[in-house]
Amino acid sequence: xxxxxxxxxxxxxxxxxxxxxxxxxxxxxxxxxxxxxxxxxxxxxxxxxxxxxxxxxxxxxxxxxxxxxxxxxxxxxxxxxxxxxxxxxxxxxxxxxxxxxxxxxxxxxxxxxxxxxxxxxxxxxxxxxxxxxxxxxxxxxxxxxxxxxxxxxxxxxxxxxxxxxxxxxxxxxxxxxxxxxxxxxxxxxxxxxxxxxxxxxxxxxxxxxxxxxxxxxxxxxxxxxxxxxxxxxxxxxxxxxxxxxxxxxxxxxxxxxxxxxxxxxxxxxxxxxxxxxxxxxxxxxxxxxxxxxxxxxxxxxxxxxxxx
Amino acid sequence: xxxxxxxxxxxxxxxxxxxxxxxxxxxxxxxxxxxxxxxxxxxxxxxxxxxxxxxxxxxxxxxxxxxxxxxxxxxxxxxxxxxxxxxxxxxxxxxxxxxxxxxxxxxxxxxxxxxxxxxxxxxxxxxxxxxxxxxxxxxxxxxxxxxxxxxxxxxxxxxxxxxxxxxxxxxxxxxxxxxxxxxxxxxxxxxxxxxxxxxxxxxxxxxxxxxxxxxxxxxxxxxxxxxxxxxxxxxxxxxxxxxxxxxxxxxxxxxxxxxxxxxxxxxxxxxxxxxxxxxxxxxxxxxxxxxxxxxxxxxxxxxxxxxxxxxxxxxxxxxxxxxxxxxxxxxxxxxxxxxxxxxxxxxxxxxxxxxxxxxxxxxxxxxxxxxxxxxxxxxxxxxxxxxxxxxxxxxxxxxxxxxxxxxxxxxxxxxxxxxxxxxxxxxxxxxxxxxxxxxxxxxxxxxxxxxxxxxxxxxxxxxxxxxxxxxxxxxxxxxxxxxxxxxxxxxxxxxxxxxxxxxxxxxxxxxxxxxxxxxxxxxxxxxxxxxxxxxxxxxxxxxxxxxx
Numbered sequence: 001x002x003x004x005x006x007x008x009x010x011x012x013x014x015x016x017x018x019x020x021x022x023x024x025x026x027x028x029x030x031x032x033x034x035x036x037x038x039x040x041x042x043x044x045x046x047x048x049x050x051x052x053x054x055x056x057x058x059x060x061x062x063x064x065x066x067x068x069x070x071x072x073x074x075x076x077x078x079x080x081x082x083x084x085x086x087x088x089x090x091x092x093x094x095x096x097x098x099x100x101x102x103x104x105x106x107x108x109x110x111x112x113x114x115x116x117x118x119x120x121x122x123x124x125x126x127x128x129x130x131x132x133x134x135x136x137x138x139x140x141x142x143x144x145x146x147x148x149x150x151x152x153x154x155x156x157x158x159x160x161x162x163x164x165x166x167x168x169x170x171x172x173x174x175x176x177x178x179x180x181x182x183x184x185x186x187x188x189x190x191x192x193x194x195x196x197x198x199x200x201x202x203x204x205x206x207x208x209x210x211x212x213x214x215x216x217x218x219x220x221x222x223x224x225x226x227x228x229x230x231x232x233x234x235x236x237x238x239x240x241x242x243x244x245x246x247x248x249x250x251x252x253x254x255x256x257x258x259x260x261x262x263x264x265x266x267x268x269x270x271x272x273x274x275x276x277x278x279x280x281x282x283x284x285x286x287x288x289x290x291x292x293x294x295x296x297x298x299x300x301x302x303x304x305x306x307x308x
Numbered sequence: 309x310x311x312x313x314x315x316x317x318x319x320x321x322x323x324x325x326x327x328x329x330x331x332x333x334x335x336x337x338x339x340x341x342x343x344x345x346x347x348x349x350x351x352x353x354x355x356x357x358x359x360x361x362x363x364x365x366x367x368x369x370x371x372x373x374x375x376x377x378x379x380x381x382x383x384x385x386x387x388x389x390x391x392x393x394x395x396x397x398x399x400x401x402x403x404x405x406x407x408x409x410x411x412x413x414x415x416x417x418x419x420x421x422x423x424x425x426x427x428x429x430x431x432x433x434x435x436x437x438x439x440x441x442x443x444x445x446x447x448x449x450x451x452x453x454x455x456x457x458x459x460x461x462x463x464x465x466x467x468x469x470x471x472x473x474x475x476x477x478x479x480x481x482x483x484x485x486x487x488x489x490x491x492x493x494x495x496x497x498x499x500x501x502x503x504x505x506x507x508x509x510x511x512x513x514x515x516x517x518x519x520x521x522x523x524x525x526x527x528x529x530x531x532x533x534x535x536x537x538x539x540x541x542x543x544x545x546x547x548x549x550x551x552x553x554x555x556x557x558x559x560x561x562x563x564x565x566x567x568x569x570x571x572x573x574x575x576x577x578x579x580x581x582x583x584x585x586x587x588x589x590x591x592x593x594x595x596x597x598x599x600x601x602x603x604x605x606x607x608x609x610x611x612x613x614x615x616x617x618x619x620x621x622x623x624x625x626x627x628x629x630x631x632x633x634x635x636x637x638x639x640x641x642x643x644x645x646x647x648x649x650x651x652x653x654x655x656x657x658x659x660x661x662x663x664x665x666x667x668x669x670x671x672x673x674x675x676x677x678x679x680x681x682x683x684x685x686x687x688x689x690x691x692x693x694x695x696x697x698x699x700x701x702x703x704x705x706x707x708x709x710x711x712x713x714x715x716x717x718x719x720x721x722x723x724x725x726x727x728x729x730x731x732x733x734x735x736x737x738x739x740x741x742x743x744x745x746x747x748x749x750x751x752x753x754x755x756x757x758x759x760x761x762x763x764x765x766x767x768x769x770x771x772x773x774x775x776x777x778x779x780x781x782x783x784x785x786x787x788x789x790x791x792x793x794x795x796x797x798x799x800x801x802x803x804x805x806x807x808x809x810x811x812x813x814x815x816x817x818x819x820x821x822x823x824x825x826x827x828x829x830x831x832x833x834x835x836x837x838x839x840x841x842x843x844x845x846x847x848x849x850x851x852x853x854x855x856x
Contacts (some may be wrong), residue, residue, distance in 0.1 A: 016529075016829055061582075155529075176856050177835075203851035210856065286856045287845075 005107065006033030012228040015153040016177045018228065020062050020077035023113055026077065027151075027235070028066035035064040037094055047087045047123040056082045059090040065100040069236055070109035074098055080115035080156035087161055088120040091094040092130020099137035103144050109239040110141055112169065117184065118160015137139045138168045139245070145241030150232050153178040153211070153224060160184070170242040172308070173222040173234035174211035176290075180219060181209040203286065207270030212285055212293060216274055217260065218303045225290050243306035252307035277302070315484035322347040322450075322486050326510055329604065333462045333508065334494060336513045340370035344379065347486050347510075350452055351381045354403075355448040357479065358388035359639065360410065360432045360678065361470040361523060361611045364454035366490045368393035371452070376401045383407070385446045387435055387472055387639075389414045389676070391519070398426050408676060409433045415673035422674065422747045432674065432753055434681045439472070442479035451480035451487045454518045457498055458491045462508030465684045466497035468612035468620065468635035469520060473503060475640040478583035481507040492517040501624055522614035522850050524590045526564035530837045530853075534724055537816065537826035539565035542654065543574055545770045545819050546720060546763060547583040550696040554586040556646040556683045559654020562722040564594040566654075571601040571832045588646035588683075591616040591627065593849070596842045597832035599626055608645055609637040610679065613619060615853075619846035639679075646683040650698035652718035653683040658727060659735050662783045662795065664758035664773055666721055667740035674743065677755055684756040687716045700762060703774040716774065719756060719826035720763040725791030733766075734786065734795035760784075764789055768796070769815040776812060788813045 010026045024033055037043050037055035048055050060082035061171055065074050076095050078085040082143070085096075095112075102110045119127030138148050150166045152158045153175030158166050163182040174180060183191075185199035198204060207213055214220040221241075222234040243249050264273045274282040276302045288296065299302045311317075325346040326488035329339045339715045344367070348354070356371060357364040366617045371379075382403040389395065389411035397403040398421060409429035413416045420429045431516070433441070442448065453476055465479075468475050481487050488510045489503075492792055543566060546552065557563040570584055587607045593616060598604050607627055612620070612635050621633045646653065657666040668675050697715030704716050723733045744752040764771045764786060771785040780803070788804040790796030807813045816823050833839045836853045 014834065201851045203854040203856070206854065206856050212856070286854070 010232065011227055014226050015175060015224070015228055015231055016155060016226050019081065020079040020113065021113065023228060024062060024066070024075060024077050027111075027113075027232050028068055028073070029070065032066055033075070034063060035230035036098070037063065043090050043091055043094075044142045045123065047088065047115030047126070051122050051133070052246075053122065059088060059094065060085060061091045063094045065105075065107070068108070068111070068232070068239075074102045074107045074110045075113065076102075077113035078115040078156075082153040083120055085154070085156040085162070086118060086120035087116065087127040087130050088123040089126035089130065092127055092134065096130060096133045096137050099134060099141050099148075102141045102146055103137075106144065106146060108146075109235075110146060111235055112148065112150045112156075113164070114150050114152050114158045114162050114166060115156045116158060116160070117156050118162055128161065131164060132176045133165050134165055134308070136279050137265035138165065142245035149173065149235055149238050149242070151235060152180055152220070153226060153231065157181070157209070163302075167308075170245070171222070171238035172214075172220040173224050173231060173238060174214055174220040175224045175226045175231070176211045177226055178211040179206070179209040180214050185209070196237055204269070207286065212227040212288075213270045213273075215293075215297055216277060216279070216285070216300070216303055218256075218305045218308055219263075221304070221308065223290065223293060223297065238276070249306055256305065256307045287288065314629050314818075319484045319486060322349075323509055325365060326486070330510055332460050333509050333511050334460060335512050335704045337366060337512055340367060340490075343488065343510060344370055344431075344510070345374050347488070348374070348379045348382070349545070350379065351383065352449040353383045353385050353446060355386050355442070355451045355476050356384060356394065357451070357453040357472060357476060358386045358390045358394055359386055359469065359611060361520050362454050362467070362469040363388075363391055363519040364452050364490050365391055365393070365519045365627075366512065366516070367452040367454070367488065371402065372396050372400070374402055376680070380404070382568040385438070385442065385448055387438055389418060395421060403429060403648070404428055407431055407433065407438065407441070409435050409438050410676035410677055410678040415675040419674045419743070419747070420670055427812060429749075431751070432676050434677050435639055435679045436647065436682045439475045439640045440672075441707065441835050442475065446484065447483045448476065448480045449485050451476045451826060452487060453487065453489045455489055455491050455502070457493045457495045458489055458508065458511045459495055459498050459505070460511075462489070462505035462511055464473045464501040464503040464505070464508055465493070465500055466491050468617055468637060470502055470637045471611040471639045472779070474638060476823045477503050477507050486510075487666070490514045490518065499634065502636070509530060515696065520580065520614060522853070524559050524592050525615070525853055526559075526561050526592070526594055526834055526835045528564070528568055528594065528831055528838065530809065531561055531565050531568070531828065531831060531848040533826045533828065534829060535561050535565045536569070537767055537771050537821070537823055538562055538722060538724070538765055539569050540573055540821050540826055541770055541816060541819060542566055542722060542765050543583070544577060544718065544821060545814055546654075546718065546765070547614050547654075548577060548579055550651070552583055552652045552696045552698050552718065554650045554694070555584060555652040556588045556650050557592070558653075558680070558722070560656035560722070561590075562656050563654055564592065565831070567592060567594040567598055568831045568833055570598040570603050573831050575601070588642050588650055591620055593836070593839050594833070595845055596839050596847060599623065600842050601832075608642050609635060610639045610642040611637045615848045618848060619843045622846055643682050646679065647685070647687050648690055650683070650717075651694050652720060654718075654720040654722055655680060655684065657721050658733065659738050659740075660721060660723065660733055660764065660786065661735055661738050662786055663779075664764065664782065665738060665754050665762040665785060666756045667738045667754050669738075669740040669755075671739045671742050671745055671746075674753065674823055677753070680755050684719045685760045686719065690715070690717075693775055704762075706777065709832065716762060717760075718762050719760050720765060721756070721761055722765050723765050725768065725789075725793050725796060732793035734793045736789040736795070766791060769818070770814055772812050773813070775810065781807065781812065785812050
């Protein structure tokens, strides 16, 4: 029933600016989304009141089912504006539940709209457990032949356990504003000092964790404009092109990670890595528009690889 | 016989001592401390150029390294206490007395050192007030200034951050003082002469370029819907209402939101050309969309802003630029322009009391005032009419002969009812008063006095204090826009409704504004990158503001 007709907002709506609900509404076929454990059920964090912190009726994550270009998908969207999209017990539980349901339900894909700083400090044990469970569940979904696609371009980026979950996905799409990493800039600076990593140098942050860098080294599989339409197009093409989840893929990933450390281990900046990758003018990369950037990615070739 | 040339002789002796370390006028940075020890005398009044933006940091470090046996008891007279070195000299006894204007980042340490008695404070001034005193009773014996480059004759190019330099040099040089300039480099020919060489006695080539911080860049990505709502009310309820064309903006997110709403919301209201055409303002990056869409005719600047140089060079119809193409700013003249030639000052504050007095001083910080008290005061010396000024004057007129009425400057406080960390903006008693009694200030550090404030805008509405006729009107008008703060909840509901009927309080719905329309999609730019696009790539934001 749901045709390809784009909602009026899809081309205009900024992914970065949109809320989790706005992203889902515009990403999926119009009217196709059905939420599970919606805010009306008020499944809220049991821990936050101990810290006198406000709770959200949906605990900062929206999960459910819908269709994408007519095909059934399961979706989870984190709300980066509630506690930085961080994982707590309920938040994580909703994600894990969705993933486990996908093993049974066998949709065409699972889409994870990640927007998270990692685990919520106030419920760290539950959050860490949820991350581990989610990673395991993702592998089970993938093993069942369902691609899991991560879409990353929100304010909070994708950090901590969110970065680990992203690493477990079949494919990732990222926009320029999106960041993917495990330790965030402030964490690195706190542990290693500002000489090692100046978290206030935001251009440096983006050169080392930002969407363009991740795409160039093959850490993400598609680079999007900051519109919902662009993420939708990327999701559709990544679903169609998901790698097999088998021993060969995992071995290749492991080999690629090892090679990456060997090749780039002593680089001090993203620009040095890009130069070694064969980018002609690394300093110009941050200012390239999407089209010019995609051309650069195509030229260096190795960004496209089943073993991310 | 009186000696009418005592100061001149003393100056010559200082110069003589300094020249031993110089080749011509040029002193290597390694000799900067020796130079200062040679030319300074105990108890001197010294202006160590600490502007709002550019800092004579190399000379500040050199002063810190002076031997306190030789150099001590200095009386520092400078507008900004910005660098740690500006206060370090008080810990070693090199300096003793202080007269200044602004101490943003060092505000807490200033408070501690005042309390501990390490600093003998003259007063916390406004910029214009301190500059004025440079020419009456706080004339520097020695000025330590900063510029981008100089030639060997001492001709100085300050760069776009000219700021305080001409004023400092004028007072120091023409009253027998010694002027030392630090520059990033010595060149054969300066791009333009901001300070003629015969007013500069020594030039120190600094080891590193002078420090300057982007103080006026507000990232549109951080703007909230509440700030947008407040900005909409200000545009419709004040800018449009009074037809304010000539104005000064504060540096907070509220006024930045207004700047970003002019080409969108303002356009929709048909206000282009009717409001916000002439500014006394630093070159705010958030003003770019309004400039590019033809709203802004002219901007005179106190100083520059990091990353705006190329953009300004390409927009000489809007900005004041030299023959070399770069911005020429001037704090003293722009402050004067803001005081006398603008019909409105609009800016934020940290605390407002029940009368409308406001202050940015908290119990532990003496941030100083900068220019806000000048901008935000009704200049009784003004003698030229304008529609906005006259309308405000009519609203305030209570008694007397209408033929003798004069106008009023619009002084608008733009605040959220709760500030950072949900601290209420509205208070019974300003922290400034506690602080004044704690550290023995004769004058409480009030930023804008109640009798100068004409409007307070919060997310709850606009209070027009011009229309208030007695103290009760005024108190309830303030309570009536103070939201859920203690002050707001203490309102007399019936009285507030009466004030609303009289147009003294106006809610968003009274202005025909639907709060749900206050959406980030209204902003002409929603990110720093959008600003870069608006500027056609001419704006070059510093790394700390980039997310690409």
